[in-house]
Amino acid sequence: MTPHSLLRSRQGHTRVTYVELFFDLVFVFAVTQLSHSLVKHLDLAGSLQTLLLMLAVWWVWIYTCWFTNWVDPDKPAPRVMLFLLMLAGLLLSASLPNAFRHEALLFAIAYVFSQVSRSLFAIYAMHGHDPALHRSFQRIVCWQLLAGVFWIWGGVEGGSTQAVAWVIALAIDCAGPLLYYYVPGLGASCTTDWKVDGAHMAERCALFVIIALGESILVTGATAASLPATMQGVCAFIFSFLGSVAMWWIYFNIGAERGSRQFASAEDTGRIGRAVYTYFHIPIVAGIVVCAVADEITIMHPGGHVDLASAFALLGGPALYLVGNIFFKRASAKYYPLSHLVGLGLLLVLAPFAMLMTPLALGAATTAALIIVAAWETRSFRR
Secondary structure, three states, X not given: OOHHHHEOOOOOOOOOXXXXXXXXXXXHHHHHHHHHHHHHOOOHHHHHHHHHHHHHHHHHHHHXXXXXXXXXXXXXXXXXXXXXXXXXXXXXXXXXXXXOOOOHHHHHHHHHHHHHHHHHHHHHHHXXXXXXXXXXXXXXXXXXXXXXXXXXXXXXXXXXXXHHHHHHHHHHHHHHXXXXXXXXXXXXXXXXXXOOOHHHHHHHHHHHHHHHHHHHHHHHHHHHHOOOOOHHHHHHHHHHHHHHHHHHHHHHHHHHHHHHHHXXXXXXXXXXXXXXXXXXXXXXXXHHHHHHHHHHHHHHOOOOOOOHHHHHHHHHHHHHHHHHHHHHHHOOOOXXXXXXXXXXXXXXXXXXXXXXXXXXXXXXXXXHHHHHHHHHHHHHHHO
């Protein structure tokens, strides 16, 4: 099989394939693991560790999204590559709860294998076909190998050394696209080199948002099913569900389709793919994960006491989600969405009173804020 035959046809919209959807199933498990880990370690150290792990999971997924935008996953060799990435992703996801303990090295090996093997395959696939992308992936693999040294080092050493090494590794991974993967002797890439099918990438990222929202609903249902039905518990369940619906509405009713159209017609799709779909979606996904934690707290202890950690989860999840959507929607419009800014204002007003409320009352208030944002935006566009 020649490298040229491994690439997607660039004629028309590139559809999302069934094997890509199959690959995404791994990340249902990953998001569930992240939210469960955060619930068990809802303190500063646990939150920072979960944030680092969530970013690592995101980079594995988003790099694969870019990869399948260029390489045809319906061809046998790329399909096998995706299956190997699925296996590595399962190992990575399974190790998430103990990634800062006895399974650190397993996490690091699975992560580095996913990043480096995918890029090496892309270098082979691009050879002789797209010199700019071929050279870009040569630079990318250099950055990933450098980060990989710190991931493996942290996995071997453990303890405080692990934390420092993994922060450095993640900083390298996050900085690479921003610095155009500059490598001495190879130079730097430019966003015009990264020609992508905008509609395909927008659809892939929208599907990841669906995955995260689906995990939130799974947490809501599983938590409610494990508890006896009470009036407060049923109300908490309903408010959690309405919050998930509101988050879906905020992202999909206007932003997703408008962003897809703007992305597909842009001249520099690489620039939009890097900013809007690689970086701006991070707070969106993080917000959904934190909201899932908040839902679990609300359903398990609807009439309990809101401590500082619970207040941060109940207010921080919706706030992160709105911030991500603000930047996402600003990229395809001339203004920042007023409805979302008002929503952030409502959450800010709630903050001083959060620890005086029950989880049910605070959860109901944050859900109401999200519903107001969704209704306001929908009404404003109808006008």
